[in-house]
Amino acid sequence: MKYWNPYTETLPIEELDRIEFSFFKDYFAYAKANSPMYREKLKGINAEDIKSLDDVRKIPFTYKDELRAQQEVAPFPYGALLGVPIEQVSAFRQTSGTTGKPVYVPESYESWQWRVESWCHILWMAGFRPHHRVFLPVGYNVYVAFWECHYACEKVGCEVVPGGALDTKGRVNKILEIKANAMGCTPTYGLNIAEEAMKMGIDPKTMGIERMICAGEPLPEATRKKLEETYGAHVYDHIGGTEICGWAGMCEEKKGLHIIEPFFLIEILDRETLSKEVAEGEIGVVVITPLGRHSFPMIRFNTNDMVVKGKVGCACGRTSRKIMEVVGRADDLRKIRGVLFSPKTVEQFIREDYPEVVEFEIVVTRKGIMDELTLRTELQPNIGKEKAEEIRNRVKESAKIKTNLTMNVTLEPEGTLPRYDLKARRFKDLRGEK
Amino acid sequence: MMDEIRKEITKIEEAANRLKTLAPEMPGIKRNADVILVFTYLLKFLTPGGKSA
Numbered sequence: 001m002k003y004w005n006p007y008t009e010t011l012p013i014e015e016l017d018r019i020e021f022s023f024f025k026d027y028f029a030y031a032k033a034n035s036p037m038y039r040e041k042l043k044g045i046n047a048e049d050i051k052s053l054d055d056v057r058k059i060p061f062t063y064k065d066e067l068r069a070q071q072e073v074a075p076f077p078y079g080a081l082l083g084v085p086i087e088q089v090s091a092f093r094q095t096s097g098t099t100g101k102p103v104y105v106p107e108s109y110e111s112w113q114w115r116v117e118s119w120c121h122i123l124w125m126a127g128f129r130p131h132h133r134v135f136l137p138v139g140y141n142v143y144v145a146f147w148e149c150h151y152a153c154e155k156v157g158c159e160v161v162p163g164g165a166l167d168t169k170g171r172v173n174k175i176l177e178i179k180a181n182a183m184g185c186t187p188t189y190g191l192n193i194a195e196e197a198m199k200m201g202i203d204p205k206t207m208g209i210e211r212m213i214c215a216g217e218p219l220p221e222a223t224r225k226k227l228e229e230t231y232g233a234h235v236y237d238h239i240g241g242t243e244i245c246g247w248a249g250m251c252e253e254k255k256g257l258h259i260i261e262p263f264f265l266i267e268i269l270d271r272e273t274l275s276k277e278v279a280e281g282e283i284g285v286v287v288i289t290p291l292g293r294h295s296f297p298m299i300r301f302n303t304n305d306m307v308v309k310g311k312v313g314c315a316c317g318r319t320s321r322k323i324m325e326v327v328g329r330a331d332d333l334r335k336i337r338g339v340l341f342s343p344k345t346v347e348q349f350i351r352e353d354y355p356e357v358v359e360f361e362i363v364v365t366r367k368g369i370m371d372e373l374t375l376r377t378e379l380q381p382n383i384g385k386e387k388a389e390e391i392r393n394r395v396k397e398s399a400k401i402k403t404n405l406t407m408n409v410t411l412e413p414e415g416t417l418p419r420y421d422l423k424a425r426r427f428k429d430l431r432g433e434k
Numbered sequence: 435m436m437d438e439i440r441k442e443i444t445k446i447e448e449a450a451n452r453l454k455t456l457a458p459e460m461p462g463i464k465r466n467a468d469v470i471l472v473f474t475y476l477l478k479f480l481t482p483g484g485k486s487a
Binding site (some may be wrong): 117262 | 483
């Protein structure tokens with residue numbers, strides 16, 4: 001069976017629109033009645049006054065910073081964001097804190113299962129089936145992505161193997177020992193496992209992994225292809241967030257991501273005005289309302305994620321809206337020497353053109369009034385000095401062409417740069433530090 | 435077909451609510467009935483139409 005839910009996945013878009021709008025009104029009324037934050041924030045707007053998408057656009061956004069402030073009040077630790085009695089909270093999760101103080105996220109059993117259901121769409125779309133033994137080489141901790149993946153794997157019928165509390169070598173051995181044939185991990189860690197396997201004399205293609213779902217960090221197309229080539233596997237992306245859930249996934253066509261409809265009302269808005277939907281092919285900021293999640297209501301959450309809006313429908317037969325590319329998070333963009341810089345650009349050309357580079361890190365510092373950009377690279381072992389120097393010069397040239405910025409490129413000894421199993425932090429902006 | 439599915443979901447929902455009424459002092463039964471209600475909520479999410487049609 002191709003679809004997780006053939007009914008909603010093939011409904012005409014106009015019908016999905018009607019359903020989502022209807023869900024939105026109910027959800028809005030719920031949030032206002034049950035969340036102290038929204039009771040205050042939405043004062044003066046009533047669900048019955050929302051008659052069109054234009055009316056939705058008049059409702060104020062919810063920002064991440066706002067959430068942090070709302071958690072300063074009782075009940076601890078969720079504050080005014082809690083949308084159910086605290087006795088109904090069955091799991092604690094939190095954001096990673098990449099952009100500031102973490103946000104604590106309460107999950108009721110119902111809300112958690114709602115999230116899992118959305119993730120089931122993502123996994124099924126990525127071809128995960130009951131014959132898959134899925135290894136999750138991650139200590140999930142309090143972070144949501146791999147918990148969602150774990151529960152959804154169980155629900156779609158896969159056999160899931162939690163792989164926390166092992167080092168990378170132990171995880172390679174575990175994959176081989178139990179004959180895992182699928183995996184869920186961050187793209188970075190997928191590459192690290194392959195690197196470790198090669199050090200152990202094992203070709204990752206022989207490990208038996210046939211399918212992989214990536215989570216936890218952006219997956220540039222070049223990295224996705226590199227993972228596919230490295231493992232000889234099908235590799236799929238998805239996008240989500242702790243505050244709102246996994247909301248779009250990749251089908252077998254591997255061309256963009258399908259929005260999971262009608263679970264979410266997704267708006268992709270013009271970056272300057274944040275007031276109108278962008279056209280197909282344009283970049284916009286994603287604003288999300290998860291339409292069935294009660295323990296942590298979220299109305300028009302401004303994710304700060306920037307995506308290229310795709311068309312409606314797909315060769316796979318699904319009728320949902322698509323996004324063609326995740327450009328990055330607005331927070332990730334930096335102005336360096338007056339030029340707008342995205343670290344993703346560097347990852348893209350490194351993965352695409354430099355298979356010899358096994359790890360890298362970008363560091364920006366300030367000397368006097370000048371920004372200085374350094375790209376630290378670590379090459380595969382056993383590359384001769386002369387060859388390494390040649391690669392370094394080529395990387396420097398590529399960086400200049402792709403980013404319009406001149407970078408110092410350094411060659412670091414093997415094992416110097418950090419390896420990550422959760423969210424990689426390869427970009428360090430040290431300009432504010434003395 | 436969708437109408438029939440929706441009717442069955444409603445029947446399950448009603449039965450789970452009856453279970454809760456019948457067993458107010460039996461946490462195991464009450465909680466499992468609550469869990470059934472969580473899944474009827476999800477089933478309704480997978481079969482929308484009634485409200486918007």
